[in-house]
Ligand code: TYD
């Protein structure tokens with residue numbers, strides 16, 4: 001293709017003009033026959049051809065999983081670690097992340113890099129947990145490039161590298177302070193590339209604050225293969241691990257633990273989050289929820305008290321805040337029950353948050369119960385998602401939760417099977 005350039009102003013065009021449209025001079029456009037060629041060769045500098053392979057020729061590796069000693073942990077990983085996998089384990093400080101990795105990796109060849117604790121502290125904790133650290137190597141050195149260089153020299157002695165925490169690691173090539181977003185991203189990228197190249201599993205521990213939304217670990221989620229969130233409250237002993245991303249397994253798994261004097265214990269009982277099945281105080285309801293592939297039973301407590309404020313308070317813990325507002329609106333519309341002049345407090349016992357959708361019905365029942373100051377009948381279970389129109393929706397796994405509820409001795413079970421709209425709660429008011 002021909003290309004014409006104005007000798008006067010440098011204007012370029014694919015067609016010839018007698019008068020340059022840019023500077024207005026006559027007879028200045030001349031043809032540059034070599035333009036196309038030279039520009040292509042320039043573009044080719046630094047160009048890297050992509051390599052293309054037919055899928056037929058790609059072999060799927062039957063990657064052997066590295067199983068940890070803890071079933072509940074393997075479950076959320078999708079069956080164990082995969083060599084080359086990078087797992088981000090997040091949670092509030094003090095929730096039990098370091099304890100979990102020590103317990104889970106005790107039989108695996110592990111390099112534990114800690115910017116949080118000294119070797120003595122880690123060893124002390126292991127002693128308390130009754131764990132022998134014979135398979136563990138330890139380091140307090142925190143430069144990402146240094147870690148990579150050293151680990152690549154002793155790859156065959158290590159299957160898993162634990163970085164506790166990613167916020168303490170820095171790259172020599174980045175100016176920002178440790179734990180700044182640019183540092184976090186750079187060191188994570190370096191470690192992820194290293195893990196993939198060397199088929200090494202890496203666990204990155206990341207602190208999050210109570211609000212859970214601190215930019216740090218959140219911004220790393222798309223670099224890693226698996227994100228595990230450790231939740232619970234320090235005052236309560238129960239802990240949940242949820243998978244929020246997993247390239248090598250499902251994301252609908254949860255692991256349940258109890259923090260005891262001798263470390264984390266696995267729990268498989270779906271009733272752990274109840275203080276007692278008998279619901280005898282006003283404002284309290286038991287809900288059945290599918291969390292991951294499990295049915296769990298939670299106690300929701302609500303308190304509706306007349307407000308003294310111009311704008312009443314809504315304080316919600318363990319439940320989606322906006323969902324509570326929506327359910328209040330549904331209650332007002334369908335039951336003619338306005339809680340506009342009441343402060344509302346909602347709490348889920350056990351310090352965990354309900355992510356499943358079938359707790360809505362129970363929340364409404366608990367609110368009515370608190371408002372009326374009448375306890376809900378004992379041994380009653382609520383399962384159901386409530387729609388904007390007040391309709392009760394069938395929920396994921398409903399049958400399973402119902403049969404589990406029956407097995408556990410709940411006498412009355414409200415669900416989409418026997419109630420179709422919150423309007424039917426009129427009899428409760
Ligand atoms: P830790 O694993 O240090 O938390 P993280 O790494 O998430 O900051 O756990 C700290 C808390 O766990 C600490 O407050 C004490 C408690 N804990 C127990 O209750 N029992 C135990 O056996 C251990 C080791 C810790």
Ligand code: MG
Nearest residue numbers: 097098116164
């Ligand atoms: Mg720790």
